[in-house]
Amino acid sequence: MIPWPVKYRFFTPGVIILIIIALNGLAFLAVRFFSGLGAVTNLDNNTPWGLWIGVDVAAGVALAAGGFTSAALGHIMHREHYHAIVRPALLTAMLGYTFVAFAVCVDIGRFYYIWHPLIMWNGNSALFEVGICVMIYMTVLYIEFLPIVTERFMGRVDLPEFLSFLNKPIDKVLRYLDSRLKLTMFVFIIAGVVLSTLHQSSLGTLMVIAGQKMHPLWQTPVLPLLFLLSAIAVGFPMIIFESLIASRSFKIKPEMKILSRLGAMVAPIVGIYLAVKIGDIFIRETFKYILIFDATAWMFIAEMSLFIIAFILFLSKKITNSPLGLFSASLLVIAGVMLNRVNNFIVAYKPFFNPSAYFPSFGEISVTLGCIALLVLVYRTVVMIFPVITQERKDLVKKIIEIENSRAGSFK
């Protein structure tokens, strides 16, 4: 069992569909950058934040939480048998945060001033803290990924003829990086976990300042805690979900032994989240808003049901031991957290002057889907180049031989 670049053909029907979705998103993006936010989005002065903040940024950050939960488990608690999932989770986090940063650039009006928070500080602003933490954490993630790059190319730098004189110097740089990183990596790993807990919670603080504009079912001073707990809760399900999809897509045997053990840890975490969430509703006596059964209440019920069903499923050994059971239960947690972020940032936002309720435009949805498609495509590319996904050695050899044979066959 070693991490190794995946050997598989890149283009499949699924990949082509993803490319089409990505291109559609890029077309709308072009309009946004040429004609302003109003041309593509349904945002207005009453609803300044919409789908791009709710899903691309808030849900994106939450779903990338697998990076820090797995780092905490694998590196800080040194549970070695989980090492197989650390790299895929790291890659997801790295690409996820890149996607979030990109989404922020798309959403903010003056994207060319994205660097302003680096030198213009406002310590009172939750958004400032989120921004700074995300920027630093993204850098940390790229540093954490570097050893995978050095491992792949050390002693194997082979540039085309006219650049071949660079082979040696690059190799030297890689070796230097590798030796330095080995000694200092722990600094970055711990920093990554600290930064994550900070900004995952501050993302919850963001909406606290909206005050009465937030529906009481979601507006609570414990929002930061709820955001942190739900981010931790979605970390492992996200890893399981991805790992199972990758295995299926690349025809690799799923790592059920590790995934089941991860799955067994999900129920307690989701349980803690649910306890705090339900406790909060009863302490602030906001459950009366559920009993109104209006559209907003139903969104809340849907969100809670996803978590509760997932919690019950994860309690069962039978579920966590079967790939399908594990997959469905994980999907429920992911859907629950996504809906939670959408509810917090979009559904719960009820401005006093609100002539028309917000619903995302076709352009907004296209851009969001396009970005996700692009993310999946980049992920696929990276795991084919770098040793990220752990595979059985004999399967790997078999696959390489298969590919060689088919290539030889096509020449006949």
Place this chain on the structure above:
Amino acid sequence: MKNLNRRDFFKTAALGATIATLGASSVKGAEKILSENRIGILVDTDVCVGCRHCEWACRTAHNLPTPDLETYSDNSVFIEYRRPDATALTVVNEFENDNNSLLPIHVKTQCMHCERPACVSACIVGALTKGEDGSVIWDTNKCIGCRYCMVACQFQIPTYDYDRSIDPQIRKCDLCHDRRTSGKLPACVEICPNEALLFGKRSEVLRVAKNRIKRKSDVYIDHIYGEQEIGGTSWMYIAGKNFEKLKLPPLGNSPAPGISESIQHGIFAYFVPPVTLYALLGTMMWLTKRRNKDNDDNENVDVKKDGKGEKS
């Protein structure tokens, strides 16, 4: 190896301490003390006749496109409730008068210039600032267009240029900052033909408002909107009708950024919690590493050997 780890760790801790002191000083700077003489403006909705000259004057003063002043006498705009937008920093709306249906109530809307503004607390780059004189001013050179101020503002005042892709503006009343620096009154106050807008020291304006309510207790309800609302505002209103029916949102008296800021400072509290967490995780990492050291070494050797074997 162990020693080296420890030494690096102390270096990191020292760095953390430096960042902590930097952070602490930046937080302190954010608390500003308002001047005793800060501005207050009273809108007396009983005096306002809805001529909308203030809208024209405001547009003119801020170089926004405007039709001629004569067209503002057209009362048909009152049919629909209007809000400030990218083309108007202030608008006047008409409401029914329960006491006398022939004399409708007119309410001017603009930035309230809160005493404890949520937008200033929220702004990621500090582009919005609260001046000593009470005015809340937006700085185009800092703003990144994130629109968090709009999310934060309880009065839903800041507006955004949704149709511009380069340099979209956040627009709101700036209490005519430029005019005041050259000794003039805000444009709306200056033009108001009925003196429905009373401009002065906030404490003085409040005293006048209380007097008016006392003298004409049959006309006004006993409430100055903005005296206490979300910690007080620079613009204040008196009226003969419940303010909620005049579309002035019912807000509590605690400052808007209060809870958010205390959470934020609680999490950071001079960077003690993050640094503590860092130290805690570091200790945990070091302890579990020692426990697993033998396992770890064996595994590493294993992988390396096999990795070489795979190369060809």
